[in-house]
Amino acid sequence: MTIVEPSLPNKEKDMSKWYDEVLSRAELIDIRYGVKGFIVYRPYAMEIIKRIYDAFEKELEKYNHRPALFPVVIPEKMLRKESEHIKGFEGQVFWITHAGYSPLEEKLALRPTSETAIYPMYSLWIKSYKDLPVKIYQSVAVYRYETKATRPLLRGREFLWIETHDVFRNKEEAIRQIEEDSEIFRRITYEELCIPFLHLRREEYDKFAGAVASYAFDCLLPDGRVLQIGTTHYLGTNFAKAFEIIYQDADGQHKHAHQTCFGIGISRLLAALILIHGDEFGLILPFSFAPIQIVIIPIPKKGYDHEKIHNYCLSIEKMLREKGYRVVYDQSKRTPGDKYYYYDMRGVPIRIEVGPKEVDNNMVTLFRRDKRERITIAKEELCTKIEEISEEIKEILRKRAENKLKSNIVEANSLGELLEYVDKKIPIIKVPFCGRRECAEELEGETLGYETRGYVEGEKAEGKYCIICGREAHHIAYLAKAY
Amino acid sequence: MTIVEPSLPNKEKDMSKWYDEVLSRAELIDIRYGVKGFIVYRPYAMEIIKRIYDAFEKELEKYNHRPALFPVVIPEKMLRKESEHIKGFEGQVFWITHAGYSPLEEKLALRPTSETAIYPMYSLWIKSYKDLPVKIYQSVAVYRYETKATRPLLRGREFLWIETHDVFRNKEEAIRQIEEDSEIFRRITYEELCIPFLHLRREEYDKFAGAVASYAFDCLLPDGRVLQIGTTHYLGTNFAKAFEIIYQDADGQHKHAHQTCFGIGISRLLAALILIHGDEFGLILPFSFAPIQIVIIPIPKKGYDHEKIHNYCLSIEKMLREKGYRVVYDQSKRTPGDKYYYYDMRGVPIRIEVGPKEVDNNMVTLFRRDKRERITIAKEELCTKIEEISEEIKEILRKRAENKLKSNIVEANSLGELLEYVDKKIPIIKVPFCGRRECAEELEGETLGYETRGYVEGEKAEGKYCIICGREAHHIAYLAKAY
Numbered sequence: 021m022t023i024v025e026p027s028l029p030n031k032e033k034d035m036s037k038w039y040d041e042v043l044s045r046a047e048l049i050d051i052r053y054g055v056k057g058f059i060v061y062r063p064y065a066m067e068i069i070k071r072i073y074d075a076f077e078k079e080l081e082k083y084n085h086r087p088a089l090f091p092v093v094i095p096e097k098m099l100r101k102e103s104e105h106i107k108g109f110e111g112q113v114f115w116i117t118h119a120g121y122s123p124l125e126e127k128l129a130l131r132p133t134s135e136t137a138i139y140p141m142y143s144l145w146i147k148s149y150k151d152l153p154v155k156i157y158q159s160v161a162v163y164r165y166e167t168k169a170t171r172p173l174l175r176g177r178e179f180l181w182i183e184t185h186d187v188f189r190n191k192e193e194a195i196r197q198i199e200e201d202s203e204i205f206r207r208i209t210y211e212e213l214c215i216p217f218l219h220l221r222r223e224e225y226d227k228f229a230g231a232v233a234s235y236a237f238d239c240l241l242p243d244g245r246v247l248q249i250g251t252t253h254y255l256g257t258n259f260a261k262a263f264e265i266i267y268q269d270a271d272g273q274h275k276h277a278h279q280t281c282f283g284i285g286i287s288r289l290l291a292a293l294i295l296i297h298g299d300e301f302g303l304i305l306p307f308s309f310a311p312i313q314i315v316i317i318p319i320p321k322k323g324y325d326h327e328k329i330h331n332y333c334l335s336i337e338k339m340l341r342e343k344g345y346r347v348v349y350d351q352s353k354r355t356p357g358d359k360y361y362y363y364d365m366r367g368v369p370i371r372i373e374v375g376p377k378e379v380d381n382n383m384v385t386l387f388r389r390d391k392r393e394r395i396t397i398a399k400e401e402l403c404t405k406i407e408e409i410s411e412e413i414k415e416i417l418r419k420r421a422e423n424k425l426k427s428n429i430v431e432a433n434s435l436g437e438l439l440e441y442v443d444k445k446i447p448i449i450k451v452p453f454c455g456r457r458e459c460a461e462e463l464e465g466e467t468l469g470y471e472t473r474g475y476v477e478g479e480k481a482e483g484k485y486c487i488i489c490g491r492e493a494h495h496i497a498y499l500a501k502a503y
Numbered sequence: 504m505t506i507v508e509p510s511l512p513n514k515e516k517d518m519s520k521w522y523d524e525v526l527s528r529a530e531l532i533d534i535r536y537g538v539k540g541f542i543v544y545r546p547y548a549m550e551i552i553k554r555i556y557d558a559f560e561k562e563l564e565k566y567n568h569r570p571a572l573f574p575v576v577i578p579e580k581m582l583r584k585e586s587e588h589i590k591g592f593e594g595q596v597f598w599i600t601h602a603g604y605s606p607l608e609e610k611l612a613l614r615p616t617s618e619t620a621i622y623p624m625y626s627l628w629i630k631s632y633k634d635l636p637v638k639i640y641q642s643v644a645v646y647r648y649e650t651k652a653t654r655p656l657l658r659g660r661e662f663l664w665i666e667t668h669d670v671f672r673n674k675e676e677a678i679r680q681i682e683e684d685s686e687i688f689r690r691i692t693y694e695e696l697c698i699p700f701l702h703l704r705r706e707e708y709d710k711f712a713g714a715v716a717s718y719a720f721d722c723l724l725p726d727g728r729v730l731q732i733g734t735t736h737y738l739g740t741n742f743a744k745a746f747e748i749i750y751q752d753a754d755g756q757h758k759h760a761h762q763t764c765f766g767i768g769i770s771r772l773l774a775a776l777i778l779i780h781g782d783e784f785g786l787i788l789p790f791s792f793a794p795i796q797i798v799i800i801p802i803p804k805k806g807y808d809h810e811k812i813h814n815y816c817l818s819i820e821k822m823l824r825e826k827g828y829r830v831v832y833d834q835s836k837r838t839p840g841d842k843y844y845y846y847d848m849r850g851v852p853i854r855i856e857v858g859p860k861e862v863d864n865n866m867v868t869l870f871r872r873d874k875r876e877r878i879t880i881a882k883e884e885l886c887t888k889i890e891e892i893s894e895e896i897k898e899i900l901r902k903r904a905e906n907k908l909k910s911n912i913v914e915a916n917s918l919g920e921l922l923e924y925v926d927k928k929i930p931i932i933k934v935p936f937c938g939r940r941e942c943a944e945e946l947e948g949e950t951l952g953y954e955t956r957g958y959v960e961g962e963k964a965e966g967k968y969c970i971i972c973g974r975e976a977h978h979i980a981y982l983a984k985a986y
Contacts, residue, residue: 059574070570086546116598117600119596127601165603
């Protein structure tokens with residue numbers, strides 16, 4: 021019996037519905053846990069997440085970062101030490117006030133981010149310039165009492181990330197780290213996950229609480245809104261002063277250290293991976309992140325010896341397993357059509373179909389999930405072909421997503437022009453901008469919700485004027501609606 | 504300048520002091536975080552922890568477990584659903600009562616263990632016998648408001664573990680899982696981490712809250728106390744009834760599922776690894792868990808071309824790196840003696856010393872951390888030798904620890920005999936036992952703190968009588984002081 025499932029909603033027209041359906045049908049996320057903003061990561065999601073974590077951790081370690089783990093609880097007095105920081109987070113903190121049958125002496129915050137947990141320890145560990153640089157990351161969940169509507173993976177009250185916290189002798193080294201962070205992010209997000217993004221310096225009024233400068237990575241979702249998937253901050257000596265991170269330099273002087281931190285939004289990267297690459301059949305996954313890379317499906321035929329098909333499938337499975345691929349040979353009694361539906365939904369990159377024709381001719385029929393194309397090749401070419409396809413998939417997904425992003429950015433040089441683009445629902449609009457909060461607020465009002473997302477350093481605004489106040493433009497701002 | 508550090512205290516005589524010194528000198532754990540029972544895992548500890556996690560996760564996956572992640576918060580009403588369970592944990596729960604500026608409608612527990620977070624979801628996911636078995640693990644921190652004295656890694660209020668939660672059609676399958684869990688635990692703990700342990704069925708009055716039967720893995724620490732490093736429980740249908748985990752069987756009947764859970768104490772396994780294998784020079788690590796497996800140390804000599812030594816070291820480093828080993832070539836200006844001290848403390852399994860003699864004769868001098876022996880071999884034999892040594896280390900560490908465990912178990916058949924052994928401070932004493940709580944309490948009183956840790960299933964007590972009440976013995980109980 022073939023289970024006929026309704027096809028997915030159109031992703032471009034109703035992203036939200038498409039997304040909910042895919043999360044549920046591919047058994048990725050369960051939203052029925054019963055606490056607002058807290059979701060359950062089901063095995064298939066977790067198997068992808070673990071690979072995303074692994075890719076970033078390896079890349080961070082390549083650049084001399086080391087793992088560490090700091091407590092999930094932060095004493096209230098620590099959280100309050102850097103005054104800008106607490107202002108930014110106070111409204112979002114979950115508080116532990118009781119344990120067992122008694123109230124605690126001091127209430128404890130669940131980490132919303134870990135500067136105030138980590139930097140008191142850095143103050144103990146760092147004494148001399150010889151102790152620097154310190155480059156540490158931790159892979160953890162963080163907790164923020166979001167008051168905006170929560171959406172699974174996009175905005176939750178518990179979300180997964182990696183945070184790095186690095187300490188340097190001076191500004192130059194810290195700025196170099198900011199650049200290195202961008203390169204690490206690009207290497208995995210763009211090259212491996214095939215997610216293109218804008219790399220924007222956030223406006224002054226939009227910085228991370230306590231930072232000197234904030235940079236963010238925004239990707240574009242199919243509904244035209246952007247999603248911040250990573251941030252990297254130059255903290256200057258703000259936290260070093262609050263937490264007394266002081267080292268004795270080679271010249272004998274005691275100096276405040278310069279710090280950076282870098283957040284990689286693992287939950288959001290999974291959301292982006294699902295939303296950007298998926299289609300009406302479900303997920304499309306890059307080969308190296310797919311929990312199942314290859315599925316083998318036997319296509320029985322009446323009057324043809326099934327044992328022959330079975331043995332042929334087994335031989336292919338064995339060959340692929342020996343090559344180290346994650347392969348499933350689906351011997352269940354469901355129809356081939358049901359199986360196609362099931363593995364398509366889960367984004368399995370390559371399907372191998374084996375019927376009498378393949379067995380008799382020592383051939384293999386391959387179906388590629390990304391292009392939805394079938395090819396038939398000789399069995400002995402299989403491994404070479406798979407290697408070839410696994411690379412091609414990345415190029416195709418990257419190019420598709422990149423074209424999408426590029427074709428959705430326009431530049432407006434007057435308010436009138438801007439409003440025309442807004443009317444046409446162009447997702448990302450560049451405008452000359454003075455950099456002041458008042459004008460940003462007016463822009464948001466005029467456009468019914470486009471925020472200033474920051475600017476690309478080096479993109480010139482010479483001779484241009486802020487389209488709101490007419491002052492000389494400081495830069496070209498990127499406007500977009502955002503999650 | 505050679506830094507002369509005092510040697511470590513004697514581990515057998517003053518384990519506690521030895522332990523604190525090693526945690527600090529090897530830069531494993533920092534206890535100065537400022538919240539009782541919460542510690543900081545420094546990079547060197549975390550690099551070992553990640554490998555322990557990885558080893559267990561791979562083994563669990565080999566047996567068809569899949570990763571998942573459930574929220575850290577558990578609503579109070581869920582935690583209260585299974586009546587025995589909440590009785591066992593209520594006094595130990597951290598409560599989140601506020602978020603932002605307001606009290607929460609329902610208070611949330613920080614997970615002390617995850618049965619009550621996971622099983623409501625299982626009740627939604629499991630409908631038919633075709634959905635079974637479910638075998639899921641999660642690698643997380645758990646939170647328990649311990650009232651006993653806390654000790655880093657041994658007993659904390661935040662500790663790392665893996666928990667599996669499996670669901671089956673019937674008791675037989677569940678019991679088979681309990682056996683499989685033991686095998687998984689043995690494979691990694693005994694074979695890879697080289698930590699021998701007792702596998703004990705816990706007494707009825709000492710079961711996990713809500714379980715039908717509890718089994719635990721206890722290892723022996725140098726101070727003569729035992730440490731529970733893992734547990735596996737047959738839950739029967741207790742939780743299935745409380746959380747309505749009901750499936751329709753092949754016969755059409757609706758039945759309560761049978762469940763098991765399995766906890767692997769990752770923090771405690773790190774403690775055991777440190778305490779059981781270490782010596783007066785610091786850590787001793789099995790080769791595959793060592794963050795640095797091999798260190799190359801140049802031994803300069805006056806009048807000998809240092810460049811020649813340097814190039815020779817580089818060639819060794821390159822060769823070992825190509826083989827995939829984690830190798831450090833320490834070119835710093837510290838003296839060889841300082842370097843020996845540093846890497847010995849961190850348990851680096853193999854040290855390669857390169858001086859003029861080695862360069863001139865195309866030889867390599869190897870120092871093994873486990874046996875503290877030096878051998879000199881031809882350079883081309885190096886990789887083969889390393890492979891050999893890495894296996895030998897495991898055998899040596901395992902045998903040492905196993906002899907220690909075995910030689911510290913005695914059997915007493917009367918209270919008098921028991922008290923003699925207690926006087927002699929024998930760590931583990933076996934006695935015929937009726938299985939009743941009253942007698943256990945009397946035993947603990949008489950021995951000033953030996954607890955009944957359970958019994959080995961299949962170890963016969965026929966014809967023997969409880970050494971307290973004289974009733975027929977139900978089994979041979981293992982008594983020990985415990986963490």
